[in-house]
């Protein structure tokens with residue numbers, strides 16, 4: 164067998180490298196000049212964000228926003244785009260308002276702008292950090308060419324809640340993977356120069372812990388310990404800030420009884436004081452006024468004062484700042500210094516974006532045409548979409564052979580609309596060249612009566628995204644019944660899933676001959692599905708979120724605690740277990756099959772300070788190297804995500820049975836072997852100890868390395884502070 168040993172320093176090294184210090188907001192002297200001329204109302208106007216009439220993402224829409232802009236009452240717009248439309252609005256601001264301060268245009272560019280990539284939950288299943296960064300860079304280029312300077316992305320909400328519709332928008336359950344993705348998207352959006360015409364300002368959302376709503380119902384109460392918040396929910400937001408993101412969006416939920424829109428602990432103590440964030444904080448859509456419904460403010464005027472005093476700089480759609488903030492300043496309930504600070508941050512960002520140099524720099528219709536939906540963008544969208552797909556099951560039926568007769572059935576088989584998923588930005592169905600059915604028909608004759616069937620089922624895209632929680636995570640029975648019928652007919656069925664959340668696939672996993680998780684794969688998703696089904700692409704996606712056996716197991720995630728009575732004795736009663744299902748999920752975090760197979764060697768540990776019969780020990784600032792050799796034992800090239808998990812056996816607080824601390828995507832030819840090396844240092848082992856300080860503790864550890872979180876290859880080591 165061909166052995167090609169090359170050592171790869173895995174991404175785990177990222178955990179041991181010093182973290183970037185975030186981006187500092189430069190103070191532009193022109194801003195100080197402007198501030199001296201501005202009235203209190205005009206300063207407040209810069210803190211106001213209204214939606215244009217172009218599209219609405221929230222429950223209300225204002226009319227007459229151009230009058231607000233002329234009067235200096237509104238300095239920012241969302242949902243307004245195209246070079247021509249933004250130029251017209253910008254002209255009103257620049258030429259018809261007293262000081263001519265340009266408008267900042269924002270939009271939800273979540274997984275692409277015109278070229279739509281897979282939904283974010285799908286992108287995260289690629290574990291391809293570079294590709295995710297590239298998707299954000301392309302999205303920024305297309306958005307900036309359409310008159311936009313600001314995207315409300317990355318969405319950094321960790322979630323273990325499959326009922327929650329917005330789990331589709333995030334990067335799954337893991338803080339380590341989610342942090343790498345959040346930072347990559349910020350780099351992709353902002354690039355190295357915010358003032359260039361192909362980058363946009365990122366916005367870290369939704370701050371914070373919006374992904375943990377009780378009962379999985381959107382906007383619902385979030386309540387968790389400070390320790391769990393800091394260890395499992397905050398890391399992606401911080402990674403995005405450390406990567407240089409210069410705006411943050413508050414979340415709709417309350418946390419520990421205080422709505423995030425007025426949560427000083429989140430916005431001041433953590434975001435600004437601990438993390439050094441220097442950008443501005445924007446509310447979510449009408450988030451300020453909703454504090455009256457939360458029962459945290461008596462009225463919208465009080466809500467605005469609570470919000471700005473807690474750290475919010477810009478009011479999206481409540482109009483609370485516009486209507487009441489001046490009065491609150493005059494009453495002394497809000498200091499003018501607070502208004503000045505908010506206005507200054509926003510103006511300095513407009514300067515950093517180049518708007519004070521040339522307010523029309525983003526309004527070039529020709530550049531918009533040249534940079535949008537290019538062949539290169541579409542080619543990347545197709546290859547990337549294929550990378551996000553996860554082969555959950557395959558009894559050997561896949562890959563299909565081109566030319567063999569295949570039936571293509573199911574309610575989503577011929578849908579172009581569902582390929583785009585929720586939060587599709589300016590993506591249009593007419594830009595989608597092929598449905599799954601169209602794409603398959605291009606490579607093989609389609610015959611409804613064929614013995615082999617591709618059955619495309621799942622959720623209509625509208626069942627995912629905002630305000631789309633479900634009390635069931637099953638595929639609708641009318642779809643499952645097709646599968647049952649086909650199996651009764653003795654036909655072989657490849658299920659292709661289009662969905663935006665972990666599903667209960669307990670029946671489908673028994674009946675289907677293969678299951679390909681395709682998520683909502685974007686503009687080129689139809690072709691990407693065909694590329695995988697017919698073997699032009701060997702699937703390599705890995706789940707970034709656990710798929711339970713049923714909703715009764717939820718919440719279920721890989722970094723669970725052991726409990727005092729772990730279920731280890733099959734017939735035991737008094738252990739932590741269910742009477743009706745196993746504890747293990749249907750498909751574990753990190754799971755994903757290939758058309759080839761991979762074999763892992765035992766783990767070897769090197770570089771520690773000493774070795775004894777109980778294993779390797781490393782100390783203090785030292786590092787330990789963990790190595791495995793991975794071999795492609797099949798007959799075709801394949802990509803494997805080699806994952807490294809750590810367990811801290813004893814701590815001053817209980818520790819998860821596994822935590823993802825590194826991974827490496829490697830591509831191996833048939834028979835090829837490669838050594839993958841992970842670096843472990845004290846940062847890898849650090850956590851919030853019982854006294855809430857962050858750092859490691861001495862003790863015994865297990866390390867697991869494999870192709871999924873339920874991998875078994877393991878080794879032990881000690882660490883001494």
Ligand code: GLC
Pocket residue numbers: 220221241271315368447448629
């Ligand atoms: C929505 C969403 C938020 C989005 C904003 C603007 O309600 O919560 O993610 O960025 O409004 O569309």
